[in-house]
Amino acid sequence: MNLLEALQHLLGAQYVLTGDDAASYLTDWRGRYTGSALAVVRPADTAQVAAVVKLCAEHGAPVVPQGGNTGLVGGATPDATGRAVVISLGRMNRVRTVDTDNDTMTVEAGCILQNLQEVARNANRxxxxxxxxxxxxxxxxNLATNAGGTQVLRYGNTRDLTLGLEVVTPQGEVWNGLRGLRKDNTGYDLRDLYVGSEGTLGIITAxxxxxxxxxxxxxTALLALASVPDAVAFLSRARAGFGASLTGFELMSAACLELVTRHYPQQRLPFDGSVEQHAWYALLELSDSESEAHARERFEAVLGAALEDGxxxxxxxxxxxxxSHAMWHLRESIPLAQAEEGKNIKHDVSIPIxxxxxxxxxxxxxxxEHFPGVRNITFGHLGDGNLHYNVQGPVGEAEPAVLARQDDIYQLxxxxxxxxxxxxxxxxxxxxLKRDELVRYKNPVELALMQRIKQALDPQGLMNPGKTLQDAGQV
Known part of the structure; x- marks a missing residue:
């Protein structure tokens, strides 16, 4: 029995997709990468994931885990060889438990993030x-990439929100580490190793x-500022004035909001005059445990002092x-407005604040100096030092000309x-997207340690090959 037949026997033919049925799983969200696969499989539970991985290990077939396929760096797209098996976890979408005394919930990897927010909200959490x-x-x-988002300033990245994991190893074994403990010093922290590993060390199933x-x-407040130094200065003021109540601090250039208001004219800034009247904008959110009145009083006191000081x-x-939703909608519409404007060169970077x-x-x-006329569309999570430092081509320049300079702009x-x-x-x-760039900027000792971990856990090199690390033969 060949691998495809074995997968069909294991899962049922309807959950083993090939040909046109598999096509939507083989191209990334941005349309940048398209690969090929032996099959796309849709297991129902952890036991089936383990059995699929074990079969792939026996046949020497690469495995590519995939969630919602919304990533921006091609991490869930197979290569062009057609040997890989894509494991889509979309059917594994159960919330196993919600424990309000322990303030935890245990969920499967295929759960949509928004649904988890609603489950928590229904439990008053x-x-x-x-x-x-x-x-x-x-x-x-989110776990595979250690996703951040708009509330990292207060709550941290996905890694900081995770207490335990269930993982299928490259050998098809299951590690059950779903302990809801905030203190557990009993050895190496495997949880932190798997979070952010992009499926290259194992498959997170819960x-x-x-x-x-x-x-x-x-x-929520939208601020107009003259400069990035003023934004950084106000961030320090806000941290001192709000403490842990400050949950979001988003920075946006005027160029970002000009794109939004031009492509979506129904959206407006809550200020008089044009968007370009101010060079920068910041979106703040404060969460309060007392009352709306208390939150607003604190907001007005801190903002009032900042306005007086210029x-x-x-x-x-x-x-x-x-x-509040309208203000956040301005921020969330920036990537969509960029797409309307044309293809652009995205950077997701972090810098000390x-x-x-x-x-x-x-x-x-x-x-x-090097690319006259390009437009900087800079926005991001200033509170944690994360900028989306995107570059749009000059007005009127055709997309192929922009993308032809992509590698040079990346390097600069x-x-x-x-x-x-x-x-x-x-x-x-x-x-x-950034695999080969990593070699340029990562400390050689760090890269060597990462390669050793990869070799130790995945000696066959079958887990999401070609992602994060170069293959051994390329190093």
Missing amino acids: LFPLSLAAEGSCTIGG ATLKLYPMPVARC EVQDAAIAENLAQ SRIADFVAATDTLLQ VHDSVHAFDGSISAEHGVGQ
């Missing part, structure tokens, strides 16, 4: 991971996640939930990131 793709991304993919009390009140040029505080202003100024200048931006002690991947992962 908060699951704080939140990002633009939450309506389609899965928690398994997780025990942290829950939090629901905030009594939330306040640190903030203008501010609008949301009066109700609809206004104290150096962000200098990084932006220096890199903007370098780009104009990433060289600058490295010079400012930053990281070339903050929350999107490495995947295929």
Whole structure:
């Protein structure tokens, strides 16, 4: 019996997709990578995942785990050989338990993130991971890439929200580490090893996640600022004034919001005048455990002092939930408006907050020197130092001309990131897109340690090959 027949016998033919039925799983969300596969399989539970992986190991077939297929670096797309088996975890979407005394929930990897937020909310709890793709991304993919999102400032990345994992190893064994413990010093932290490994060490099939009390009140404000240094200065003021209540601090250039309001004219800024009247904008969110009145009082006190000192040029505080949603909608529409404008060159970088202003100024200048007319569409999570430092072509330039310069722009931006002690991947992962870049910027000792871990856990090299690390023969 060949591998395809064995998979059909194991799962049932309807859950082993080939040909046109498999096509949608073989191209990434951005349409950048398209691969080929022996089959796409859709197991129903962890036991079936383990059995599939074991069969693949016996036949020497590569395995590519896939969640919602919303990644931005090609991490869930197979190569072109047609040998790989894509394991789609979409059927594994059960919430196994919700424990409000322990403030945890145990969920399967195929659960849609937005659904988990709703499950937590129905239990009067908060699951704080939140990002633009939450309506389609899965928690398994979030774990595989250690996703960040808009509330990292207060709650941390996905790794920080995870207490335990269930993982299928490259040999088809199951590690059950679904302990909902906040203290467990009994050896190496395997959980942290698997989170962020992009499916190259094993397949995460379930997780025990942290829950939090629901905030009594939330306040949202949109600020207008003259410069990135002013934004950084106000962030320090906000941290001192709000403490742990400060849950979000998003930075957006005027160029970002100009794209949004031009492509989506129904969206408006809550200020008089044009978008370009101010160079930068910041979106803040404050969560309060007391009351709406208390939250607003704190907001007004901190903002009032910043306005008096000239640190903030203008501010609008949301009066109700609809206004808050409208402010967040401006921020969340930036990637969509960029897509409407045309293909662009995306960077997901992190920089020490104290150096962000200098990084932006220096890199903007370098780009104009080497690629005159390109547009910087810079936005991101200033509170945790994560910028989406995107580059759009000059107005009217055809997409092929923009993309032809992609490698050179990547190198210029990433060289600058490295010079400012930053990281070339903050929350999107490495995947295929940044795999070879990693060799340029990662410490050789770190890379060697990563290769040794990969070799120890996956000696056949079958788990999501070609992602994160170069194959042994390429090093």
